[in-house]
């Protein structure tokens with residue numbers, strides 16, 4: 001049976017054949033470190049929870065299904081997933097990475113991977129041709145699309161054509177759209193990364209990360225790494241993410257509806273000098289997104305007139321909270337320059353246009369009237385500070 005994505009958030013293709021787990025509708029939490037064997041060679045298929053645990057395995061099957069992969073691995077955070085995949089490389093290997101990435105990935109690459117002898121070229125993959133950066137030692141290309149926080153859109157299939165011809169590993173961090181809106185493996189990527197902390201978990205209550213692949217050999221290499229470095233997700237957190245994913249489809253629909261409304265409203269505000277949302281036809285990535293995604297997501301970045309205004313907005317918001325992270329049921333506002341991108345080198349920030357006037361919204365599922373009401377209130381306050389000065 002081929003299930004639709006909305007259904008795959010709740011059921012596996014092989015579900016419903018028996019009455020496993022005493023008929024429990026909610027998958028049990030196997031809160032155990034180890035598993036007993038009847039005799040030599042007569043185990044249950046499980047040995048020790050660092051290697052595999054039934055709750056984590058159930059979650060991994062659900063996520064593999066959502067991304068059309070042969071295997072998914074669940075990690076204790078998105079960064080644990082990315083740090084593990086970097087173990088695929090050896091000293092001297094070269095990796096092309098997008099210039100506008102999650103700050104934690106930038107820190108990992110520049111402080112840990114470089115120390116381990118891996119070399120990087122930072123390229124604006126949404127604009128530049130990566131071919132010119134490919135060398136003898138190049139092993140992989142790592143991108144996000146749309147990027148964080150500037151929403152640059154890269155044509156996944158176009159990069160996949162190049163990486164396939166050269167035998168390079170193509171890695172896409174798909175956190176910002178979730179598998180509900182975009183499936184990079186279907187467009188030619190070899191490995192998909194998720195911070196499950198964001199849309200998959202969806203409730204701002206726990207951390208998780210995923211690697212998903214459609215390559216059996218790569219899956220075996222990653223399985224070796226996760227059992228060796230012990231970065232796998234705990235049974236309880238696996239259950240929380242399983243529960244979160246059940247509502248992924250309806251949350252994403254609502255979140256996107258709110259984001260579109262807010263983006264259009266922001267465009268009409270006098271203190272807003274720029275609105276960056278890929279679902280606006282004025283966005284340079286709009287057409288590519290229409291081809292490769294089923295939606296535009298819930299991340300809206302905007303620029304205000306001055307740093308004072310940005311700070312005034314952050315100080316006065318109440319219903320919308322000033323916090324890092326994204327992808328949950330609650331609407332959050334982030335100040336990339338001091339939060340997610342605090343450690344990104346100055347020249348990269350200015351090249352990407354990430355200034356002290358840039359604010360980022362992750363829309364939640366609240367009533368749109370309340371969100372617009374809140375923004376309107378804090379914008380009025382910010383405008384009055386302009387008149388005073």
Ligand SMILES: *Cc1c(COP(=O)(O)O)cnc(C)c1O
Nearest residue numbers: 077078079102175195197207208
């Ligand atoms: C949050 C995030 C990560 C890191 O995930 P954690 O779960 O916080 O470790 C990686 N990539 C993107 C795009 C993210 O937003």
